[in-house]
Amino acid sequence: MTYGKIGAALAGAAAFVASAAMAGPLPSTTATTTYHRAQVDGVGVFYREAGPKDAPTIVLLHGFPSSSRGYDKLIPVLATRYHLIAPDFPGFGQSDAPPPSAYAYTFDHLAQTTDLLLEALHLDRYSLYIFDYGAPVGMRLALAHPERLQALISQNGNVYREGLGAKWARIAEYWADPSAHPEVLDAFLSPEATEQRHTAGTSHPERYDPDTWTDEIARLSRPGQREIQAALLHDYRTNVAAYPAWQAWLRQHRPPTLVAWGANDPSFVAAGATAFRADLPDAEVHLLDAGHFALDEKNDEIAALILPFMAEHVPSP
Template sequence: MILKSLLFAAATLGSALPAAAAEPAAQVHYRTADIQGVSIFYREAGPADAPAVLLLHGFGASSHMFRDLIPVLAKRYRVIAPDLPGFGQTTVKPGIAFDYTFDNVASVIDAFTVEQGLDRYALYVFDYGAPVGWRLAVANPTKITAIVSQNGNAYEEGLSAGWADMRKAWAAPTAENREALRRFNTPDMIKWQYTEGVRDTSLVAPESYELASAAIARIGEEPQIDLLLDYGSNVKQYPQLHAFFRQYQPPTLAIWGRNDPFFIPAGAEAYRRDNPTAEVRFLDTGHFAIETHGGEIATRMLEFLDRNIRR
């Protein structure tokens, strides 16, 4: 009788659990790959034979920003998220001279995708991940199956007035103008980029900006200043990117924190100019929208990818 009661209780409890709770989370693997003298740290999850999704983080972040998104996507996709050179756990090997430009960062990530066997893949780009991803797309247009841009700019009108110091340094890269960019790397400024425009800052995990600041302290500020100075090269390459959009019309979802102090909503709306079928969604949050609206981004992204690349 007791055994019957226990079995009945177990069956009843099991039926009451939501399906998601019974489904095991996808395992995430933490690996490194040696590419062009750079030890690329990356996170990988999902079936090896599933459609691939490449996640590219931005400034003040690393693949850590995808910690919650990866297990969700990995139920149906092969997901790979590298730390870009200059960020997170990725390191340049001793004795290797590495110039921190977006061309060089993109070259390493492009070679990384080849090493990973990514013949076809969708892109999720954010912040600095966007100009890296754009170079991959322009160089390998037939490899790109879809694009998700989360505050990843592609149009000059998307740059806010907050870029004034950078624009000044692009026009005149003097020692003084370079030094003015150092303030963007302070712990307080990194935290501000996570919290500015966020309605409820208690939703932002402090380890996110603390890990980013720790990486800058470990790797050094100079690579970050180099990249800020080189960001102007991305703007010059926009015409090539827009030509890619017009010719290939990749399925595109621009999902944007509308209160971003650096990349304003006009930059998201602009995707429709060269790719009329691009989908644009705004979230009531700031630059790091995935920190506060990760669940909504994951849901919309899965629906978008399932509709456009999962056949």
């Protein structure tokens, strides 16, 4: 669905949000975010939680180089109707960041740790919101526990080669021989790249809080971060190799799927959104006039797509 065609959908979704808000008062604490830590898989994992615990759960999986903080504006909107869990992966945000000698920074391991957290929280049914690095973590969870997945929401969460932007050709050189291409890692972790992940492709720069990327730059500058992020960037090749298996899983299980994609993202391009239709003909696919961190400028629009989608496919009790 192109920019011009989403107007009616967003208007209808906005009306749904308004009617949902008028459906009756909820306890004022349901939308209040609380902050927690759990010790799982030998590492301390931080997570945000909001919403009624007896409501359907949405697990929000963040990307690079951000954390669950990226969902701060979305959580209160969804938490009036749904239970939200947003963890920080090890090495990110407020979670522990042990050195690679003590914790293997692979996407298999991030998924294992996240799985153990969800089990520790006794969550055996949930929907997944996948974004950036959260997509390979989420797809591993889906393949491991297909019976647990109620719905899938992808916001620039890529699972198709068609979605890989031009920069991935250089990253592929790094995968082949990291020691021969330190400049790829340098560019990947640079302050300029960290800012541009947010601002590239935006038509609304005034909606972007510069504290977001300055905080990310500060975190990437911490001791040990270069080694952690180098390990994950190198392991990202396993995600691309797994794309065919993930696509086959989507065709087989046909989870209700909403794709809300920042179409101006230079990293995961718009073709990665429309590619979902090949495996999931019933998927809702929306291309938004936004960049990679689409929530930074399209929080209300994305929430207005999620609420009616969830109400249709995973209604609250």
